[in-house]
Amino acid sequence: MNVTVAAAPPVLVRPSRWRRRLRRYGPAFAGAAVVMVWMLVALTAPWTTPWPPNAVDVTRRLLAPSTMHWLGTDELGRDVFSRVLYGARLSLLAGFSVVLLGAAIGTTVGIVAAWARGFWDEALMRLTDLVLCFPPIILALAIAAALGIGTTNTILAMLVVWWPKFARLGRALALVQRSQEYVEAATVLGLKPTRILARHILPNTLGPLAVLITLDLGNAILTFAGLSFLGLGVVPPTAEWGSMVAEGRELVEQWWVATFPGLAILSVVVGFNFCGDGVRDWLDPKAHTR
Amino acid sequence: MAALPTAAADMTTVGLPVLEVEDLRTVFLTDSGAVRAVDGVSFTVGPGETLGIVGESGSGKTVTALSLMRLLEEPARIVGGSIRFQGRDVLAMRPDELRDWRGNHAAMVFQDPMTGLNPVLRILPQVSEHIVSHGRQTGAAARHYAIDMLRRMGVASPERAAVSFPHQYSGGMRQRVMLAIGVANDPVLLIADEPTTALDVTIQAQILDLLCRLNREFGTAIVLISHDLGVIGAVCRRIAVMYAGEIVEEAATTSVLNDPRHPYSWALVNAVPRLDTPAGVRMTSIEGSPPDALSSPPGCRFGPRCPFKVAKCDAEHPPLIEVAPGRRARCWVTADGRHLPQPMAATAGTFRAPAAGARPLLETQGLVKHFPLRKTSFFGRQQIMHAVNGVDLTLLSGESLGVVGESGCGKSTLARLVTRLYEPTAGSLRFAGQEIGHATPAEMRPLRPRLQMVFQDPYASLNPRMSVADILAEPLLAHGRVANRNQARVRVIELMSMVGLKPEWATRFPHEFSGGQRQRVSIARALALEPELVVADEPVSALDVNVRAQVLNLMLDLRARLNLSYLFIAHDLAVVRSFCDRVAVMYLGRFVEEGPAVDVLSHSLHPYTVALISAVPEPGRERVVLAGEPPSALVLPSGCAFRGRCPVGRDACAEPPPLAEVASGRRVACHFPGSFTAGGRSRWRCTP
Numbered sequence: 001m002n003v004t005v006a007a008a009p010p011v012l013v014r015p016s017r018w019r020r021r022l023r024r025y026g027p028a029f030a031g032a033a034v035v036m037v038w039m040l041v042a043l044t045a046p047w048t049t050p051w052p053p054n055a056v057d058v059t060r061r062l063l064a065p066s067t068m069h070w071l072g073t074d075e076l077g078r079d080v081f082s083r084v085l086y087g088a089r090l091s092l093l094a095g096f097s098v099v100l101l102g103a104a105i106g107t108t109v110g111i112v113a114a115w116a117r118g119f120w121d122e123a124l125m126r127l128t129d130l131v132l133c134f135p136p137i138i139l140a141l142a143i144a145a146a147l148g149i150g151t152t153n154t155i156l157a158m159l160v161v162w163w164p165k166f167a168r169l170g171r172a173l174a175l176v177q178r179s180q181e182y183v184e185a186a187t188v189l190g191l192k193p194t195r196i197l198a199r200h201i202l203p204n205t206l207g208p209l210a211v212l213i214t215l216d217l218g219n220a221i222l223t224f225a226g227l228s229f230l231g232l233g234v235v236p237p238t239a240e241w242g243s244m245v246a247e248g249r250e251l252v253e254q255w256w257v258a259t260f261p262g263l264a265i266l267s268v269v270v271g272f273n274f275c276g277d278g279v280r281d282w283l284d285p286k287a288h289t290r
Numbered sequence: 291m292a293a294l295p296t297a298a299a300d301m302t303t304v305g306l307p308v309l310e311v312e313d314l315r316t317v318f319l320t321d322s323g324a325v326r327a328v329d330g331v332s333f334t335v336g337p338g339e340t341l342g343i344v345g346e347s348g349s350g351k352t353v354t355a356l357s358l359m360r361l362l363e364e365p366a367r368i369v370g371g372s373i374r375f376q377g378r379d380v381l382a383m384r385p386d387e388l389r390d391w392r393g394n395h396a397a398m399v400f401q402d403p404m405t406g407l408n409p410v411l412r413i414l415p416q417v418s419e420h421i422v423s424h425g426r427q428t429g430a431a432a433r434h435y436a437i438d439m440l441r442r443m444g445v446a447s448p449e450r451a452a453v454s455f456p457h458q459y460s461g462g463m464r465q466r467v468m469l470a471i472g473v474a475n476d477p478v479l480l481i482a483d484e485p486t487t488a489l490d491v492t493i494q495a496q497i498l499d500l501l502c503r504l505n506r507e508f509g510t511a512i513v514l515i516s517h518d519l520g521v522i523g524a525v526c527r528r529i530a531v532m533y534a535g536e537i538v539e540e541a542a543t544t545s546v547l548n549d550p551r552h553p554y555s556w557a558l559v560n561a562v563p564r565l566d567t568p569a570g571v572r573m574t575s576i577e578g579s580p581p582d583a584l585s586s587p588p589g590c591r592f593g594p595r596c597p598f599k600v601a602k603c604d605a606e607h608p609p610l611i612e613v614a615p616g617r618r619a620r621c622w623v624t625a626d627g628r629h630l631p632q633p634m635a636a637t638a639g640t641f642r643a644p645a646a647g648a649r650p651l652l653e654t655q656g657l658v659k660h661f662p663l664r665k666t667s668f669f670g671r672q673q674i675m676h677a678v679n680g681v682d683l684t685l686l687s688g689e690s691l692g693v694v695g696e697s698g699c700g701k702s703t704l705a706r707l708v709t710r711l712y713e714p715t716a717g718s719l720r721f722a723g724q725e726i727g728h729a730t731p732a733e734m735r736p737l738r739p740r741l742q743m744v745f746q747d748p749y750a751s752l753n754p755r756m757s758v759a760d761i762l763a764e765p766l767l768a769h770g771r772v773a774n775r776n777q778a779r780v781r782v783i784e785l786m787s788m789v790g791l792k793p794e795w796a797t798r799f800p801h802e803f804s805g806g807q808r809q810r811v812s813i814a815r816a817l818a819l820e821p822e823l824v825v826a827d828e829p830v831s832a833l834d835v836n837v838r839a840q841v842l843n844l845m846l847d848l849r850a851r852l853n854l855s856y857l858f859i860a861h862d863l864a865v866v867r868s869f870c871d872r873v874a875v876m877y878l879g880r881f882v883e884e885g886p887a888v889d890v891l892s893h894s895l896h897p898y899t900v901a902l903i904s905a906v907p908e909p910g911r912e913r914v915v916l917a918g919e920p921p922s923a924l925v926l927p928s929g930c931a932f933r934g935r936c937p938v939g940r941d942a943c944a945e946p947p948p949l950a951e952v953a954s955g956r957r958v959a960c961h962f963p964g965s966f967t968a969g970g971r972s973r974w975r976c977t978p
Binding site for chain 2: 180181182184185186187188189190191192193195199200203204
């Protein structure tokens, strides 16, 4: 029976590294590309848009997509293409600031709670639970309405509902790190708690936090667009995807007014989600053995 | 009880070897090339034979076992050789034939009993499933047979298995269940891959006993894989030593243990401290590490590390040569039947007894630590884990005290109490004359440099995101021992060379080091602040025997050079004996015996110490297999804690015995010290 083994000479080559990576991370690369394009668009919007985003021209209202206006014009005759490009600035800015600030606040709260234990742990975590027990959109809506319409206020309102999930994750991760021997070793070496938290616990929680941050960016952009759609996000006439969809929602004939900003939201959210999935797989220790 | 079908009932297979492995080659396909994990391994196991495979981690012994059962998955692949099981070619079997063969004719038991059972299924169905699926018996009959099997494997009240889940069983009990599953269909061959590595020494003795009985009573052939020569010696008649994917020596176990003919086996045999090694002796260790499996040297693979190397070794790869009747070795040095010399009787007596008036460095009195557990329900009773229940210890300056005991006896908790990672529930704890039992972290900070700790797990005790230079510089900077980073760098280089690490490795991260090297970093970190006392919590138990010898030698040297005191926590009695002046034996949170290491281990007075020592598998040792398992620390037994397992327990033991001084410097917590000895009992050797 050895013959069967000898007959087929063993192939000692795995599929190439790039092919395996592509199969594994293909969607993530695509997602990252979409996100990159949107970031580039946001940065260069003032120079790339064919029309000023807020230039009203009622004589050119509700024009269908053409070579002049690639994505048509809205009720006030503003160029949809230019407004979609400008909208990327606001959406990305809101998404990043909410998620990054929320993560910073939440993680700090969580790590401090895990380290302090006892009273402060209970106090901080019950506060977290308190915020989490409201439906996030409704709570953000209420706070944003109370603060008044405006980008900064909406971001503040979103921050209030955004930090708790990071506090939960941060606490869970810090609790795991706390019982690690190298943290015990740092205690035995007589290091100060601030140093242990900053040098030993925080750096080792960043991996899973990065996953949540990437996955959450799409979510935050979607929520911001949702609040704007409801009329809370931005002060008109600022170009913003959510409010653009809102403006076009009753125009059935002129489908382009609502569709293109909608597609923009879709593409950036899906892009961030694929990205986050990729980061998660990449940081999964089991992934590397395959 | 149903009559067991005999192992070799099929007349056509009688006399055929159970397993013939020829030139087996298994590779792992990686991005940087094919790693040859098993590289031309051949051996034969006859009916009812026992073969041990020994080697350090990475030598290919587990991959060999998995290849035998064809359990490997991509990227591992068998690329050559043949495996014959009773004449059948295993490599040519179809998947359905394989399924029928595995578990029916050949079975395997794995290392980790914690993950081997399905946690959501009850125990009994997991055993009977194997009987039913191979069509041996059906339904109720299979269940009865499974209960019977569990009873034979020593599972206490096997009927309970019908309603119990795996998490309700201890590690030792689960390994018994795994064995019951393995032998349920009365296989001809049982492959056991490190079956006792995760278990305590008294439980290990029970499981090894069981393996011996399986072999003796059912004639099951056993291939036992272990890194521990003692374990192999207790069960196997023949032994194959593996190094870098090859068998380097194959012979009868006793011959290898007494007269190894390959330098690697020689190093393995002599790296292990034995209970009769004189105290303070340096272990024989070989430098270096196994060759890179991607590009092995052209000559002998052990050549670069070999202390007996001759010119031919670099040039030519040695085959397995018959060096004596019935024994083969892959070595040019012993090819002509020469013996390898005994290791030099090393410098004994490096210990100097602490000066007569030495001050006590560490003193505890009635030290207690209880952990309240989370309530299981709102109305549930608060349960308390009694980890440490009144420990009195005195450690003189310059002394080294060993604490031994099985897992769960509270020895690690004791280490963390002494270093004030935990706050004691009661009792006093004095370090250098200062009460630190309830000192605040800020009060502890100035004392910390004098009291350091080395941890067990070399993989968890170093921050993965800091380079070695940062890890070692951190305590120096935090305590203001050095003024700036440049000065710190000088000291870091000094520390690294002190523990035998190359200074150019300072920029590396922990994952770039092997386990032994990481433990050296750990030791260097503990020594950075020039402590007086180092608490070492099982510092070598996660390391291979050869690396273990290196680290122990290093710790012995440092003790002499830096005038350190050690509190050395271990479960390995031989290690403690060779390392410590005094030893304390711990059981259920208390010391049961304490005294000079040599006295305690050679003339034990407490029955538990006697049983613990006799459970260490060393060929020829008298032994007592201790029944049962340590009682739960949730509900402390009344009276003597060891009463339930004690072979000489009497009515008087209902009174808790105090830890009383019976001779100068020796304390025992037993009403009848010295009433139990291991004399005249069976010896560690299973096959006649």
